[in-house]
Amino acid sequence: MRAMVCDDFGGPDRFDEREVERPPLGPNSVLVRLTHAGVNPGDSRIRQGQFAPRARHHFPLVLGLEGAGFVEEIGVSGSPFKPGQAVFGFFLHDYAGDGTYAELAPARSTQLAAVPPGVSLRDAAAVACxxxxxxxxxxxxxxxxxxxxxxxxxxxxxxxxxxxxxxxxxxxxxxxxxxxxxxxxxxxxxxxxxxxxxxxxxxxxxxxxxxxxxxxxxxxxxxxxxxxxxxxxxxxxxxxxxxxxxxxxxxxxxxxxxxxRFFEATPARMVRLSEHLASGHVRPRITRELPLSQAAEAHRAIDAGAVRGKIVLRIDDSR
Ligand SMILES: NC(=O)c1ccc[n+]([C@@H]2O[C@H](COP(=O)([O-])OP(=O)(O)OC[C@H]3O[C@@H](n4cnc5c(N)ncnc54)[C@H](OP(=O)(O)O)[C@@H]3O)[C@@H](O)[C@H]2O)c1
The missing domain is CATH 3.40.50.720 (NAD(P)-binding Rossmann-like Domain)
Incomplete structure (x- = not known):
């Protein structure tokens, strides 16, 4: 699959776009084919190695804590979601490195929700974190x-x-x-x-x-x-x-x-978040949309600390 990867910790210049192996799929997880990924300061902290003392990191490192797309495959223990369903959510694992700056990313079913009718995948990708x-x-x-x-x-x-x-x-x-x-x-x-x-x-x-x-x-x-x-x-x-x-x-x-508090996505919170999206009470203001290949530019903006609303990376919006 195509991904933006980092081979070591450092600045935004560490990003490299290339083909890597599909990420592993855990028993209670689903593999999501991403259309968009949201960008967060936490991604930058991981890129800089700030969490290295506390969590395992898999290299080449694929960053990205949130995103949206279509369910590609379901882990052996099953899932409330169906293949092909549009989902969004939080892609946090007990290690770093299989994030959403890629065509495919695994997520625990408990950290996903269905994209509500009338809400775009682009908006849904920018909301979980x-x-x-x-x-x-x-x-x-x-x-x-x-x-x-x-x-x-x-x-x-x-x-x-x-x-x-x-x-x-x-x-x-x-x-x-x-x-x-x-x-x-x-x-x-x-x-x-x-x-x-x-x-x-x-x-x-x-x-x-x-x-x-x-x-x-x-x-x-x-x-x-x-x-x-x-x-x-x-x-x-x-x-x-x-x-x-x-x-x-x-x-x-x-x-x-x-x-x-450090945010943890639970099924109840994901349902509430999708209700807020569906009602229009909460709508991400996406002030910059960049292709995945420009992840470095997105990170330079995040590192400068004056982002308005959200930045989103476009991975595949052909569907
Ligand atoms: N605990 C968790 O689970 C969790 C989850 C998400 C984020 N976070 C953390 O929360 C923080 C914010 O994340 P974010 O995504 O909102 O970041 P962000 O999009 O980069 O926003 C940072 C904002 O801070 C404002 N700012 C900077 N200095 C300020 C000051 N002295 N007074 C008031 N506003 C100031 C800037 O406002 P202006 O542009 O108007 O200057 C900018 O809009 C980050 O440290 C992130 O790591 C934690």
């Missing part, structure tokens, strides 16, 4: 309710632009934190207000809008931006991060409930 993460942060960890005020850090990015949409769908008033050139974008997603973290002090700007502090905040940025959220959220409020656990005591001191 960042969209699933945003859904867990907003719905499960923050338990956002109608009327809540919610700050989203990194609101124009992959996870952030989904988090804005999920919170708005739940009836929250969203304050999006993003660079000024992304403010029209986040308002179009449904944010009521936008704050520019590059020219404004975020805590002061939010206090002008909600003097007692917001009910909840989503962190997709980490570092100092995360620490400042303690001054943005009200006493007793909630914070959820997909980047790292808190590095300051301030959240505990202000009686704020902070949760950090």
């Amino acid at each position: 960042a969209g699933g993460t945003a859904m867990v942060l907003v719905e499960e960890l923050l338990e956002v309710q109608p009327g809540d005020t919610v700050v989203v850090l990194g609101a124009a990015g992959g996870v952030g632009h989904f988090a804005v949409q999920v919170a708005v769908a739940l009836g929250a008033e969203v304050i999006a934190v993003a660079r000024a050139s992304n403010h029209d974008f986040v308002r179009e997603l449904g944010a009521a207000h936008a704050v520019d973290y590059r020219t404004d002090n975020v805590a002061e700007a939010v206090a002008r809008l909600v003097p007692d502090g917001v009910d909840a905040a989503v962190d997709t940025v980490g570092g100092e931006a995360q620490s400042q959220l303690s001054g943005v959220v009200r006493q007793g409020g909630r914070v959820a991060s997909c980047v790292h656990a808190p590095t300051t005591d301030d959240f505990r001191v202000r009686d704020q409930h902070f949760q950090y």
